[in-house]
Amino acid sequence: MSTYDINFDGDVLQVGFGETLATGDKIVRDVVVRLDHALAKLNGVIASGEIPGGELIKINGRTSVLVSQVLAYKLGQVYSAIAFFDPKQGEKGLDRYVILESLGV
16 A cells, blocks of 8 residues: 555656555655656656657646655656646636746746
8 A cells, every 4th residue: 555646647647645544754755766666667668769758747636735845856857847737727627737847948
């Protein structure tokens, strides 16, 4: 069982709290480990040409403030723009994202 789930789905990173309850510091440590593993796998897929990488990553799912900071820091080393899904923005049926970080875009 994990405290936090991270899965790539094309240019969208699906995230969310796992079934195991934990404190914030434990969740952040798990996010770092899982994200490092996912990024290593992603870099291999990008290098093989299976998917393009580099410009924009969209993030869907629930995060805490601490987890969002870890995601922004780690993903900012690989992507030039990071966007978080915001379900409160826009009209029904239209996904809206908030750009969290943008470097050179």
